[in-house]
Amino acid sequence: MVDFPTTRQEQILGWLSESPSLSIDELVRRLGVSVMTIHRDLDQLVRSGQVEKIHGGVIRADSRTRRTRALQVCRLCDAPVSERTQVIIQTAASEPLYACCPHCGILLMGEVVQPTSILAKDFIYGRMVNALTAYYLVGSSITLCCQPSYLCFGSEGDALNFQKGFGGRIATFDEAKVQLEAEHHHGCGGEHSVG
Numbered sequence: 001m002v003d004f005p006t007t008r009q010e011q012i013l014g015w016l017s018e019s020p021s022l023s024i025d026e027l028v029r030r031l032g033v034s035v036m037t038i039h040r041d042l043d044q045l046v047r048s049g050q051v052e053k054i055h056g057g058v059i060r061a062d063s064r065t066r067r068t069r070a071l072q073v074c075r076l077c078d079a080p081v082s083e084r085t086q087v088i089i090q091t092a093a094s095e096p097l098y099a100c101c102p103h104c105g106i107l108l109m110g111e112v113v114q115p116t117s118i119l120a121k122d123f124i125y126g127r128m129v130n131a132l133t134a135y136y137l138v139g140s141s142i143t144l145c146c147q148p149s150y151l152c153f154g155s156e157g158d159a160l161n162f163q164k165g166f167g168g169r170i171a172t173f174d175e176a177k178v179q180l181e182a183e184h185h186h187g188c189g190g191e192h193s194v195g
């Protein structure tokens with residue numbers, strides 16, 4: 001229990017210098033005060049321009065760029081989700097699921113019951129495209145979080161052009177899914193629970 005607001009605020013800033021974001025729950029736990037109190041402290045820090053509140057937590061005010069880069073964690077491998085390669089699976093039943101890259105996204109897909117949409121980031125244009133109709137460049141010389149790397153392209157032409165420079169082979173979603181699931185099962189040997 002930390003009684004003084006200024007002491008708590010200094011403490012919060014101290015923790016934020018070590019990690020880019022903190023959740024409200026974590027602050028409640030660490031400081032032993034109520035959620036209301038945490039919000040009051042954070043509001044003061046926001047007013048003084050030192051932090052920014054995000055959904056359910058707080059980030060340093062100077063880490064604006066990290067906010068989009070590392071806010072989400074891959075549902076499959078726990079890697080931070082890069083905005084450049086993210087895959088988002090929407091379901092009727094729960095919050096959207098994020099994957100770090102198409103490699104994880106396609107594998108994750110197989111575990112999701114009734115996804116309503118699967119969006120992947122086009123590697124060239126940076127816009128979200130339908131992952132099911134996209135093309136994937138597999139095992140090119142571009143290294144991403146997961147190996148082999150799967151790059152997503154909204155059009156086959158873009159994938160082909162990219163292949164000329166960076167190698168790899170092109171797969172549709174279904175082909176990529178079959179390959180990944182086969183590799184995954186006799187791959188690294190790690191147990192992976194399904195469902």
Ligand SMILES: [Zn+2]
Nearest residue numbers: 074077100104
């Ligand atoms: Zn991942």
Ligand SMILES: [Zn+2]
Nearest residue numbers: 100101145146
């Ligand atoms: Zn990945």
